[in-house]
Every structure is written in structure tokens, then in C-alpha cells.
Amino acid sequence: MDFAGAYSWPNLSFILQGFGMTLLVAVLSILFSFILGTILGIIRYARIPALSRLLAILIDLLRNLPLLLIIYFAYIVLPNLGIKMTPFWAAITALTLFEGAMISEIVRGGLASIDRGQIEASRSSGLSYIQTMHHIILPQALRRMVPPLVSQFISLLKDTSLAIIISLPEIMHNVQILQGHSPNYVIPALLLASLLYFTVNYTLSIISRRQEAKEI
Structure with a gap:
């Protein structure tokens, strides 16, 4: 193991550049998948005829396919x-497609956890369905969804490493390149990558x- 060589500034910078790419892909994917998953989850919760059933089939399809296959497909x-x-x-x-399908189920479950009596009470007070969802149901559901959403985002960050198969220059791709330069760099580079992921x-x-804890 060559820690000094692996952590020389050129190599260290190369690893950090890869992690920067990992974070960028993760942040954008989190943003897009959250938007997609929220829209899909609301539609499924609303039980719109035909559309909700079609989305349920597509979501189940995405959730039961390996992410690696979806990356290859894209x-x-x-x-x-x-x-x-x-x-x-x-x-x-x-x-975005894979995690959006996962998040849609979290959103649907979060919405379903709110007593439907609140919808009826809000509608009877003069609020439209959209206003009820925006001001009454979604704020409560989002608070309950935070723990599972964060867990899903953690999985997403780790899943970015699968993009190594299409040569995305993320952290594991760059670690692999360092391995080609010297086998002695592998363990130090992997330890640093592990630390960055863990942090x-x-x-x-x-x-x-x-x-x-706040919800309990």
C-alpha cells in the first residue's frame, strides 16, 4: 500500500473530482426524482381512472427492474x-426514473396515512381539492415522509457508483483508473472513497x- 503516492495532490484531486461528479449526479437525480415521484404519487393517491392504473403498472415495472439494466437502457x-x-x-x-418510482410509493403511502376526514372537512369549508392537497394534506404528509425519503436519497447516492459501467467519471470510476496506474493505490483510494461516502x-x-424523533 502506497498511501503517500495515493494521496499525492494530483491523485487526491482526481479522487475528489470524481466525488464532486458523484455529488452532482446525486443532487440532480434527487431533485428530479423527487419532483417525478411526488407527481406520480399524488396521481396514484387521487385514483384517477385508467391513468392511475397505467402508472401503477409502469411504477411496478421500474421498481422491479435492476437499476443497472435501466442505466444500460438509457x-x-x-x-x-x-x-x-x-x-x-x-x-x-x-x-431519476428508478428512484422516482420508489419515491412515488413513499409519497402515496405518506398521503394515505393522513385521515381522509380532513379532506372532507376541507372541501366542506370551501377549499378545492387542489387547495386541500396543497395547504392541508401535503404539508402533514411531507413531515411523515422525511425519514423514508432520506433513506431513499442515501440509496440513490450509493447507486451512483453503478454508473461506472458507462464510464461516468464519478468517484469509483476514478478509483479504478488509479488502480491502473498502480495496484498499491487501490486500498488507500478505496478507504478515502469509503470515508467520503460514509460522511x-x-x-x-x-x-x-x-x-x-420530532414526529414521535
Whole structure:
């Protein structure tokens, strides 16, 4: 093991650049998947005829496919259909679809946990369905959804490492390149990558536990 060589500034900078890419992909995927998952979850909760059933089929399909397969599909199959993407956007697209399907179930479950009597009371007071959802139901449901959402975001951050298969220059990709330079760099580089992953994910888990404690 060559810690000094692995942690020389060029190599250390290379690893940190990879982690920066990991965080960027994770943040954008979290944002897009949360928006997508919220929309899908609300539609499924509303039980719109035909549409809700169709979405349920698509969501179940995405949830039961390996993320690795979805990444391959976004990067290899979509270009054959005229939709060309860089590894960066292919990874974000795949993560957004997969995690959005997961989040939609969290959102639907969170909404379902709120007493439907509140909807009836709000409607009887003159609020529209959209106003009821926006001002009454969603704020309560979101507080209950924070712990499972954070857990899903932690999984998303770890799942970004799967994008190594399409040569996205994220942290594990860069660690692999360092391995090609010298086998003695592998363990130090992996230890640093582990520390970076742990630091971010543990911070998110603390936030989740604190929020869960407030709900108890």
C-alpha cells in the first residue's frame, strides 16, 4: 500500500473530482426524482381512472427492474431511438426514473396515512381539492415522509457508483483508473472513497433520525 503516492495532490484531486461528479449526479437525480415521484404519487393517491392504473403498472415495472439494466437502457437503447445522451445525463435519467418510482410509493403511502376526514372537512369549508392537497394534506404528509425519503436519497447516492459501467467519471470510476496506474493505490483510494461516502450518508441519516424523533 502506497498511501503517500495515493494521496499525492494530483491523485487526491482526481479522487475528489470524481466525488464532486458523484455529488452532482446525486443532487440532480434527487431533485428530479423527487419532483417525478411526488407527481406520480399524488396521481396514484387521487385514483384517477385508467391513468392511475397505467402508472401503477409502469411504477411496478421500474421498481422491479435492476437499476443497472435501466442505466444500460438509457445509455445504449435510447440512442437507437434517436435520444442521444452523454454518460452524465444517461445516469441522471436512469436514476431519476428508478428512484422516482420508489419515491412515488413513499409519497402515496405518506398521503394515505393522513385521515381522509380532513379532506372532507376541507372541501366542506370551501377549499378545492387542489387547495386541500396543497395547504392541508401535503404539508402533514411531507413531515411523515422525511425519514423514508432520506433513506431513499442515501440509496440513490450509493447507486451512483453503478454508473461506472458507462464510464461516468464519478468517484469509483476514478478509483479504478488509479488502480491502473498502480495496484498499491487501490486500498488507500478505496478507504478515502469509503470515508467520503460514509460522511455524506451518515450526515443524512442523522437528519432523518432527528426528524423522525420530532414526529414521535
